[in-house]
Amino acid sequence: MNIIIDFEKGAGLVPVIVQDADTKEVLMQAYADKEALELTLKEGYAYYYSRSRKSLWKKGETSGHLQKIVKVMVDCDEDCLLYIVHQTGAACHTGEKSCFFRELIK
Template sequence: MDIKYNSSGLVPVITQDAETGRVLMLAYANTEALSLTRSTGYAHYFSRSRGRIWKKGEESGHFQKIETIRVDCDADTLLYMVHQTGVPCHTGYETCFFRELDGKIIARRLVNPDEAYDKKDE
């Protein structure tokens, strides 16, 4: 299937827990990140802020093992169904969608991000 990448060569990737169905995060992939994801079985993304590909968990050890990759009807968004090791969010929460629009926290912080992530790249 031909994926429709945007003008920057990226496609949005929604990542969902394969066991619970909980939406974990949204990131982007380019053709190389998608190829690495498919060949290794672990989620790879393209970091727009760092300008490079990264394997989820490369700094924290909180990896995402791919169960399946789905494509939406327009072929312009991907859905990674994953088995999450640790937490998906760099803030330490169990999902990147841990707060409501008014700021109310609705999810649990499972780890201290200062202990789990290398902050030198931020």
Template sequence: MSQETPLDPALAARLKRTPDGLVPAIAQQYDTGEVLMLGWMDDEALHRTLTSGRATYWSRSRREYWVKGDTSGHVQWVKSVALDCDADTVLVKVDQVGAACHTGTRTCFDTDVVLPAQ
């Protein structure tokens, strides 16, 4: 992970990160509100997301950055980015092209429903 980043210092100062320097990032379909996936961002991934228009995450398993859709074609075009009230979670509203989940499903939250909607 990058130690030096061009992320706006005022924004960087507000973020509350995990001990390994990450914040959870929830990807949500901008027009329907559908929750698509959860990824992780460090300051560099957030900077890349804000400046490129494409959602960029830090892979904890591969220990590298990944731009959603670079290998799958299932791109996340960023529409807006917000912090939650504690500045410890990022909400990335996107226009999802294709599947968001690595399993090939639209969302990562549709195959293991623990409590169905009433």
């Protein structure tokens, strides 16, 4: 099957949901451009595109909190990715295991 990721819908970026391979916990959400996805697939570690810094980054490159890729899935519209990973350390820049550690209260 030939899958073509639609980067054009998101001005060159697609959202990436990251899930822990063992616990199934959602760890974070980020964005990837074509280069980030290519590096992720080639090297086996998660790369993203930072919208604020306008640059490519490897998750955990400075902190050591790497995300080893187990599987990369694409949604039915081919405009969103799911990285299933083995997480080393914390996924969140705050030091929390997951970026989703706060509950929105009504």
